[in-house]
Amino acid sequence: MTQKETVRRILQFIRVYRIQVVLSLILAAVSVFLSLYIPILFGDMIDCIVSPQHVNWSLMGINGRRIFVLIIGYAVSTWTMNVINNHIAYQVVKDMRDQVMEKIQCLPLSYLDQRETGDLVQRVIGDIDQISDGLLLGFTQLFTGVLTIFATLVFMLVKSVLITIFVVVCTPLSFAVARFIASRSYRMFRLQTQTRGRQTGLIDEMIGHQKVVQAFDHQDRASAAFASLNDELHAYSWRAVFYSSLTNPCTRFVNGIIYAGVLVFGARQILAHALTIGGLSVLLNYSNQYMKPFNDISSVISELQNALACAARVFELLDARPESTDPAAELSDVKGDIAVCDVNFSYDRNKPLLRHINVHANAGRKIALVGPTGCGKTTLINLLMRFYDVDAGSIRIDGMDIRDVSRASLRRSFGMVLQETWIRQGTVRENITLGKPDAADEEIYAAARAAHSYEFIRRLPDGLDTVLYADSLSQGQKQLLCITRVMLVHPPMLILDEATSSIDTRTEVLVQKAFDALMKGRTAFVVAHRLSTIQNADWILVMKDGQIIEQGTHASLLAEHGFYAQLYNSQFQA
Structure with missing residues (x-):
């Protein structure tokens, strides 16, 4: 199952809670708007300081009170959004686990006989827990991140078209770096979850039949088999985390270049009297705000990739062919011939x-x-x-x-x-x-x-x-x-x-x-x-x-x- 198919299947589970999703999006929009409007007020306060002898204290007081109210509104909307996102994530995971358990009950014995019990347990418990973590990160980072990116561009356009164009032109470079690394980390996370399932199966066998293991002096061979799987899991985990951990520093390096470029262009516009110092501080703040979603998403890319790999294993179980259709006829009044x-x-x-x-x-x-x-x-x-x-x-x-x-x-x-x-x-x-x-x-x-x-x-x-x-x-x-x-x-x-x-x-x-x-x-x-x-x-x-x-x-x-x-x-x- 490809990543695109896996995401589509997860969205089918989320669709049931579309009202909560819409409410979460609205709250995300409110929190993003407030977080982007606050820097404008700070910029206005900076511009109120013309010189040590010329400070517009009354306007600074008005803007200060507005900032205080907006910060409270931002905190309330963000907290409520997070509560809703947690509810959606846990409900989706609950529904998914219910479906998996119902599916196991209707699977033919031939399917269960051909698979390790520990691997199935890992899919029902461990893999779905990983999906839960990925969904929480996805809701909290993705919604606000996407809205922040587009809203920041609109606010930046109002302040400076030239600087906005520069930021947009540099954005694909950050995307390219993240995509290059993510495609490789997903494969490693897929191998990691498969190996973890085999390891869980081995642990289930050894613990469940420890008397037989000890009776036949199989401890050393059991430990060696576990150590081999553990080394294999360590190797895949190390590579997966290594690739995913490259994303954040690489994107931050690109974002640092963008930040420096905004500072240089903004300073030139101040000298040309096309921008105020307060306006530059707003643009620099927006530059950070615009790049922050990329940093946030890249910082949790390992969790998201792990969640998608686990979801693919769960959907593989859900897609298994069930027992043949049961006829409606009932066997009653049985004589026993x-x-x-x-x-x-x-x-x-x-x-x-x-x-x-x-x-x-x-x-x-x-x-x-x-x-x-x-x-x-x-x-x-x-x-x-x-x-x-x-x-x-x-x-x-x-x-x-x-x-x-x-x-x-x-x-x-x-x-x-x-x-x-x-x-x-x-x-x-x-x-x-x-x-x-x-x-x-x-x-x-x-x-x-x-x-x-x-x-x-x-x-x-x-x-x-x-x-x-x-x-x-x-x-x-x-x-x-x-x-x-x-x-x-x-x-x-x-x-x-x-x-x-x-x-x-x-x-x-x-x-x-x-x-x-x-x-x-x-x-x-x-x-x-x-x-x-x-x-x-x-x-x-x-x-x-x-x-x-x-x-x-x-x-x-x-x-x-x-x-x-x-x-x-x-x-x-x-």
Whole structure:
């Protein structure tokens, strides 16, 4: 995305607050007019001093009082303008962050799976904060700066046409210097923000999995990887700041030449009686006023360039293709008859994964999926939940293609317990009622007893109101809470993906009985590596290399002495 496109997109967010923008412009015009009119009064006061014996004290007093009133007016208008500008900047950033968060919620899992979590977090938080800083500087410097430039030229023309022409002719030189440096600093800031995103991703990985890092003595390599990224970030940051820091001294040098030129031309006009001393002081003041916006803008050019680079990354996320359009049809009165018809799927088009998968699960049946790691069991579960869409074939529930119903109604019909637990920072009640926020405490306790989590919940300091953090519970307790979450909802269909993998053997037996009661009359897909837990399944699908190579009951598969029998027997060999 080019700088011009990025600025256009930012202006689309600002357009919502056009009334405040207009008010800010009006106040900027007032403050600029007052700041430019005050030097005229000072010049008149200087001209009141003809000689030590001839001073027009009455006129000086009148001009002094006018200056005092104008200074107060300038201060009030500038303060009000800054308050409005802050409001606009923070509201725009708030709207942008809301849109980014909403966008993430509707992005396909394929997009999120292919990007580092830390980089996405950096865009939502760090990059948008940089945009906020850039917007504040843009509003406070740009509005008043542009108005000051044009208004100063008008005031200067009234005093001296010749000096005004000289200043205007020299202006492009200052512009050329700033543009030359800005074009190079933007590229460096772009690389800086990209590297910062990668660094945030690495930090997120290392801190989030510090136990694994220490267990495998990976600290030195992790530190080396971070140091490499840090050096890279330092290099880009140094170059970006170096280029941007050249802008201010270079433009000040050009402005100093302009100031000296105004002084020389003005002195000659005084000798020719075409200008007064007070008039020259006004022109010199205007020369500074005219060049000040260029100095201000150049002094914050690094922040503006950084903000534009960050905005480009945010807009790249906002422009990501969302999930396909959700149909309006709802999946209701679900009986649980599931048919997987000749399904093909792959994460990478060049590497086929699932091939010609055919499964028919009658309502109320318990289907077990077994097979070695990477054979496609969890992928089939992802397709059932429509986290991904099939490449070919179809999946039907009660005769309806799941692509013809809304994702929300489809996922409400499933209860899902994964091997990887997810407990949000919040109370126990908030974690259990994720799928049923209005559940009463009696319902929660009933679900907890069924999932055998009631005892440890009761022992917590505040019971259901205990606030949970990352290490508040053991892995097994987290898994029990996830199971309780499903028990509370009572969905018509269940997916259990290694749901008891983190639970001790004794508790697993109890939970398995609870699952058996929960699955009675419900269609269930169970993924398990411990084959002893799925012996009572109605039908077992044996997968290998993305295909179903065997299927049947536990007894019939053992009788075939095939791949399933090898897997089963290997778990009980001495």
